[in-house]
Every structure is written in C-alpha cells, then in structure tokens.
Amino acid sequence: MRIARWTHRHAVGEGFVVDDRVVPFGDGATVADMLAAGLDAAHDAHERILRDDAAMSAGIPLTDVVLLPPVVPASIRDFVAFEEHVEGVSAGVEGKSHVAPEWYEAPTFYFTNPHTVLASGEELRSPVTERLDFELELAAVIGAAPDGAEANLTPEEAASVIFGYTIMNDWSARDLQAREMKVRLGPAKGKDFGTVLGPWIVTADEFDRYVDDDGFLAIRAEVRVNGELIGEDLVSNMGWPFPELVAYASRNSRVVPGDVLGSGTVGNGGCLGELWGRNQGLVPPPLQPGDEVAMTIEGIGEIVNRVGAPVPAPAIPPARTRPRARTR
Structure with missing residues (x-):
C-alpha cells in the first residue's frame, strides 16, 4: 500500500497510489488523519476505495500530478546507525578511521528541521558552501499505536507504531557543519536547509518479506550523481533495526503520528563525506549547481533532485x- 500527497491543477490531494494513478482518500481525509488512525484503519480505507467504482474513477494519472512530500512531519529525528558511514566520515574529520566506543552503546540521533522538507523533483537551494553533500537514508514514518502507547516503548511495541517507510535525502553543507560542531553542538545550519522525503510512504507490512533472520530490513539502497553510481548498500547493515531506533527515541519521551525517523546514511558511499574520508581528499567532488542526485531504495522507488544555485544569506x-x- 502506497500513500502520497500531490498537487493537481493548483489543488492539494492526498490519498493512495494504485498502480499508475493517485486516488484521493475522500471526505477531506489527509495523510495526517491516516497516520493518526493507524495502519489497520488505513488498510480498511484502502479496501473501501478499491471497491468503490466512483472513487477509483476519480483517480488521476501519476504523470498528471506533482508529488509533494508524503508527510508533513511532526518532527524529524535523524540517526547515525551505520558503522561503515561513521568509519569513513571520521577518517575525513580526524585523519583516521575511528568509531567511538559510545557509538555502540546506544543509537545516537539529532533533530533536524521539519519546515524545509522537499519533495522528489524539487530543486535544492542550499546555503553558500564549498562542500555540498547528500545522504542516502531510509526513514520510518510513525503512526498510531494500537493501544495508544507513545512513551518508553519496548522494541516489540515500537514495531507496531511504524506505519511505513519512505526515502530520505539529508542534504549537508559539510564546511558549515564542521565549523559549528567544533562548538560541541549541532549539526544545525549545516543541515537544516533541506531534507527530501518521498516519493510516497510504503506501508510497513509491504516489507515483511525483506526482514532477515536477525530482524533487519535487507533491502538495497543506491545513489547516483548525474547517472553515475556513487554508493550502494543493504539497509540491513545498520547497527540497530528500526523498532529499536523507535524504542530509543521514545525513551523518557514520546513518538507520535507524523514523526519521521531517519536511519542515518548508509555505508559504502551513501554520502560523499564518507568517500572523502576514505580517499583523503575531495574525490568524488562536492555537488555543484546543475548536478542531479537520484536515490533508489528497493520496495519504495526513487527520488530525484537537482542542485540549484546557492542562496546567499544576510x-x-x-x-x-x-x-x-x-x-x-
């Protein structure tokens, strides 16, 4: 089951993606409503739509709509769950590959900006930076728990609140990020200018067949720049499966419908920063205006964005x- 938001003839629509068409939920319902109702309710709504000839006839070809980010996030937590990514980035920052012992103790995350979320197809307008980078991630979208639980979830309880998954590109200005993190805080302005989510949400049950014997999602993730394959990995190489990330996020806190949790950058070239560390230089080069970044994750689809001209700030x-x- 795929769920999307879109514009068509200057109007915003929200609903299901059925084959090559988008079909509105009807009755003014939104993605936020579906997340708040939970996955079981969404499945019931999907079955009703499929049986409703009038609703199906109101569907619009995907080629006639402009996709929006599939969720208006309540918050965005971004983890750093791939050991290989940490090894590569640390080599660029510290001059040698190093994973701090603390990384293994608990899944670390930061909060990023829910107000600068972009859709697939939107042009990125970054700050002025000499080291623009992408980050290929899988993101979980939170829905309602069957029993309404939101805080101090066990991993088993946390699995029940994962409504679905989408692709996430955490754009990064590495020079700005490096400066601000020397103050022992951040990242902040090196990150908060743009995060892509899309092209739609695929419900969690669609991924059951990809779960390996250890409970990880063994799905393939790839990123290309101007058509050239830069990075590829299996999401199952992350240090913790998603239910454990969600459980940790809820510890002495809450996760609510509409929250988005990024996996962190996949390894083996999931971002340029990792490769710069391994190559001890800016190889491949930082992104430039006009570059096209395409990310594909098995079971979901593809997001494609072009880098626009940077925007000077006061x-x-x-x-x-x-x-x-x-x-x-």
Missing part, C-alpha cells in the same frame, strides 16, 4: 567581547 556579526559585569 551576514551575522561575530561575537563581541563583553566585560562580564555582574551589576548595571
């Missing part, structure tokens, strides 16, 4: 030296 002055006076 200058901010450096910190001022202050007297540290304690009284006025």
Whole structure:
C-alpha cells in the first residue's frame, strides 16, 4: 500500500497510489488523519476505495500530478546507525578511521528541521558552501499505536507504531557543519536547509518479506550523481533495526503520528563525506549547481533532485567581547 500527497491543477490531494494513478482518500481525509488512525484503519480505507467504482474513477494519472512530500512531519529525528558511514566520515574529520566506543552503546540521533522538507523533483537551494553533500537514508514514518502507547516503548511495541517507510535525502553543507560542531553542538545550519522525503510512504507490512533472520530490513539502497553510481548498500547493515531506533527515541519521551525517523546514511558511499574520508581528499567532488542526485531504495522507488544555485544569506556579526559585569 502506497500513500502520497500531490498537487493537481493548483489543488492539494492526498490519498493512495494504485498502480499508475493517485486516488484521493475522500471526505477531506489527509495523510495526517491516516497516520493518526493507524495502519489497520488505513488498510480498511484502502479496501473501501478499491471497491468503490466512483472513487477509483476519480483517480488521476501519476504523470498528471506533482508529488509533494508524503508527510508533513511532526518532527524529524535523524540517526547515525551505520558503522561503515561513521568509519569513513571520521577518517575525513580526524585523519583516521575511528568509531567511538559510545557509538555502540546506544543509537545516537539529532533533530533536524521539519519546515524545509522537499519533495522528489524539487530543486535544492542550499546555503553558500564549498562542500555540498547528500545522504542516502531510509526513514520510518510513525503512526498510531494500537493501544495508544507513545512513551518508553519496548522494541516489540515500537514495531507496531511504524506505519511505513519512505526515502530520505539529508542534504549537508559539510564546511558549515564542521565549523559549528567544533562548538560541541549541532549539526544545525549545516543541515537544516533541506531534507527530501518521498516519493510516497510504503506501508510497513509491504516489507515483511525483506526482514532477515536477525530482524533487519535487507533491502538495497543506491545513489547516483548525474547517472553515475556513487554508493550502494543493504539497509540491513545498520547497527540497530528500526523498532529499536523507535524504542530509543521514545525513551523518557514520546513518538507520535507524523514523526519521521531517519536511519542515518548508509555505508559504502551513501554520502560523499564518507568517500572523502576514505580517499583523503575531495574525490568524488562536492555537488555543484546543475548536478542531479537520484536515490533508489528497493520496495519504495526513487527520488530525484537537482542542485540549484546557492542562496546567499544576510551576514551575522561575530561575537563581541563583553566585560562580564555582574551589576548595571
């Protein structure tokens, strides 16, 4: 079951993707409504739509619509769950490949910006950067738990709140990221200018056949720049399966319908930064305006985006030296 958002004749539509058409949910229902109702309710709605001749006749060919991000995220957590990615990036940052012992203790994540989400097909307008990069990821989209649980979930409970999966490209300005993380905080402005989600959400049950004996999703992920294969990996190489990522995110906190959790960048060339570390230089080169980045994940499909011209931002002055006076 595939779920999407789109525009057609200047109107926003939300519904199911059935073969090569999009079919509205009907009654004004949205993707957010489906996530809040949960996966079982979505399946019931899908079956009703398939039996409704009038609803099916209202379907629109995919070629006639412009896809939007398939979810308006409540939040976006992005993990760093692939050991091989950490090895490569650390080689570029520290001069040698190194995975901190703390990485193995728990799945680390950061929050990124839900307000700069892009769709497949949208042009990226990045900040001014000399090291623009992509990051190929699989993302889980959270729906309602059968019992309404949201906090301190076990991995088994967490599996039940994963509504589906989509492809995620976490665009990165590596020079901005490196500067700000020297302050022991971030990433922030090196990341928050654009994240692609798409092309649609594929419901979690569609991936049951890909789960390996250890509970990981053994699906293939690839990224190409201007048609050239740059990276390829199996998602099953991540250090924790998705239910454990969701459970960790819910620890002393909450996960709610509409939350998005990225796997972090896959290994073996899932981003340029990993390759720069392994090659000890900017090989392949950073992305430039006009470059096309295409990401494919088995069982979902493909997202394609082109890099546009960077957008200069107003200058901010450096910190001022202050007297540290304690009284006025």
